[in-house]
Amino acid sequence: MSSDPWGRVDETGTVYVRTADGEQVVGSWQAGSPDEALAYFERKYEGLVVEIGLLEKRVKTTDLSAKDAQTAIDHIRSQVDAHHAVGDLAALKVRLDKLVETVDARREERKVQRAKQSDEARHSKEALVVEAEELAQSDQWRAAGERLRSLVDTWKGLPRLDRKSDDELWHRFSHARSAFSKRRKAHFASLDAQREDARKTKEKLVAEAESLSASSDWGPTAARYRELMADWKAAGRAQREHEDDLWNRFRGAQDVFFAARGSVFAERDAEQSENLKLKEELAEEAEKLVPVQELKAARAAFRSINERWEAIGHVPRDARPKVEGRMHAVERALQESEEAEWRRTNPEARARAEGLTGQLQAAVDKLQGQIETARSAGNTSKADKLQRELDGRQALLEQALKGLQEFGG
Incomplete structure (x- = not known):
């Protein structure tokens, strides 16, 4: 028989292990000595020790x-319990x-951790839902669309919640994305319709612009092109593949017209500049008639100058007031000379002037006599009053005499 502190082998080859509940049969050993039997089952014990150590480390x-840890523990325990x-x-x-106990503690820790992660995931997904619902109302189609796609990627990276909560939040999130997509689709459908209307409108504008490009009715056609340009801007943009081509045709038609008009206007401006030089020479010739010396000759000379003036034609618009003003000044001087000559030679006017002068002279003579009488009588007050009246009459008489001199008398 062989034994150690934890087991023994009896004479029949039965192996026992000592436990708190007494000896327990481990097995039977018939293949060798009792020491070999104990060594074999001691190695099995050491194997259990190693296995437990490895599990503790894991x-x-x-x-x-x-x-999995509990399964491994149960497996080892079954071997220990089987002695x-x-x-x-x-x-x-x-x-x-x-x-x-360690596994249970780890289980509770992981449960708490999972609860925390689940709570964080819930808050994160709720925040994603709220942002998606806000973006669903946005008109910033590109930026909002890109952000919604980013939110989907973020959602996929978050842990799942319980099925009900996860499904409810996903439904709201998906509904917000669908609502945005529906609004964006409707917007661009409307925009496409508007651009198609703009294309049709601009096709008509281009057709009219091209039909006007050969016109030589410069003023009305230029005005019409301005109206067409205003209509073009009001029409909005056509589709990108049509807009540039339509604009090039529209602008090209205008360029043809305005190039032709510019060429004609350049020739006209050159002609009008030459006309201005000629009229300035005539204005200088007319100005030599002033002051008027011989009215009849001056009037004949001015008529000759004016006839040559009318035959010349237009001058540049900005120079017209000045050069025409010079001619008008000469014409006014001739008119004033005519009026002065008429006044000088008018018999009725001369007679009226002579009559007025005579009346004023008589009144002056009378007043002078009355003043002398009053002073002789010592009536100074009356004499002073009559003197003031005499001063007024004499002033009138001087004016009348000047007027009479205009008649040569």
Whole structure:
């Protein structure tokens, strides 16, 4: 018979292990000596020790799930409980119990962690839903569309919640994306319709612009082109593939017209500049008639100058007032000379002037006599009053005499 502190082998080859509950049969050994039997079952014990040590390390240092850890513990415990090894089986049970406590603690930690992650994921997904619902009302189609796609990627990277909560939030999130897509689709459909209307309108504008390009009715046609340009701007943009081509045709038609008009106007401006030189020479010739010396000759000379003036034609618009003003000044001087000559030679006017002068002279003579009488009588007050009246009459008489001199008398 052979034994050690934890087991023994009896004379029949039966191997026992000592436990707190007494000896337990480990197995039967018939193939060799009792010492070999104990050594065999002691090695099985050492194997259990190693296996428990490895499991303890895995639980502490890896992400071994609580379920897998418990399965491994149960497997080892079944071997310990079956007493298939010789050694301190109670110590192994203690280590297995502590390992169960560690696994349970890890399970609770992971449960708390999962709850925290789930709560964070819920808040994150709710925030994504809120932002998506706000973006669903946006008119910033490109930026909002890109942001919604980014939100989908963010959503996919978040943990799933419980099925009901996750489905409800996803429904709201998906509905917001669908609402935005529907609004964007409707917007661009409307925009396409507007651009098609703009294309049709601009086709008509281009056709009219091209039909006017050969016109030589410069003023009305230029005005019509301005109206067409205003209509073009009001029509809005056509589709991109049509807009540039339509604009090039529209602008090209205008360029043809305005180039032709510019050429004609350039010739006209050159002609009018030459006309201006000629009229300035005539204005200088007319100005030599002033002051008027011989009215009849001056009038004949002015008529000759004016006839040549009318035959010349137009001058540049901005120069017209000045050069015409010079001719008008000469014409006014001739008119004033005519009026002065008429007044000088009018018999009726001369007679009226002579009559007025005679009346004023008589009044002056009378007043002078009355003043002398009043002063002789010592009536100074009356004499002073008559003197003031005499002063007024004499002033009138001087004016009348000047007027009479205009008649040559």
